[in-house]
Amino acid sequence: MMERKRTDCPALPPGWKKEEVIRKSGLSAGKSDVYYYSPSGKKFRSKPQLSRYLGNTVDLGCFDFRTGKMMPGKMQKNKQRLRHDPLSLAKGGKLDLNTALPIRQTASIFKQPVTKVTSHPGNKVKTDPQRGTEQPRQQQEVFGWHYNTAAGSNKTRSSSENNKTENCLCLQLFWERRLKGLRSSDITEEALRTMDLPKGLQSVGPDSSDETLLSAIASALHMSSAPITGQTSVAAEKNPAIWLNTSQPLCKAFTVTDEHIREQELKVYQARRSLEEALMADGLARAVENTRELLEGKTA
């Protein structure tokens, strides 16, 4: 038998292996097929199959199945117009939270394992013994990357041109506004809707709604590993368009009290319980889907 090397795949959670097999006969001789193996040995031969299995635990949007690597340039396959501001992608700068778009950049915001449900009381669905250890794993590596912002675009302009430029800049700086009315769907929707922000948090700029502020901060936490301090310059409150610190969300500087922390810990605890329930439901749905696929396969 051919010697096949299963190599580690750093883009996937630990334990996943990748294999490439060269076709050695037929019309397609010389071409190759790529397979992935889950930690327990289940074989995957396409991205959709892999995607179905990993579900929400890993965002395969920019995962290239053939190479096994994340390809940052290759956003979602969907034909959604990606309005990326070329300015914010130019080289030489650092992450700019205010021109960067609120696009999900991580596979999951959770960096720690969560409660794993291993038994489903009352579940009549046939259980695949291998699946027990195969339930969606929590991602352990965060797929984040930084975009660069343009530095030194200091060309001199006429004053009328300047006005246009300022208006344009304003739209870019305050993209948070565009989040108005947008919400995550599903469970998260309820979570967001009922979420209260501590009184110490105040927005900077043309939009001061809590809703938008919350989105801005959440997005900042997703996109940057640096501490979120808010706008520390007092001048930014008077004239944000000039003094804005683009590495920080449009939020006034704030302080965190012990009370805040205790409240937050409680919320996290409650959220974990909700998540546990959700994962359980997801597991059941997945089992059903799996069984359906099995049956379809047998009826040929």
Place this chain on the structure above:
DNA sequence: AGATTCGGCGT
């Protein structure tokens, strides 16, 4: 039966 391999459809 499960695993392996190539064909070929659909994009």
Place this chain on the structure above:
DNA sequence: ACGCCGAATCT
């Protein structure tokens, strides 16, 4: 041109 998956073939 290639991803994906059916099905023929192999063990």
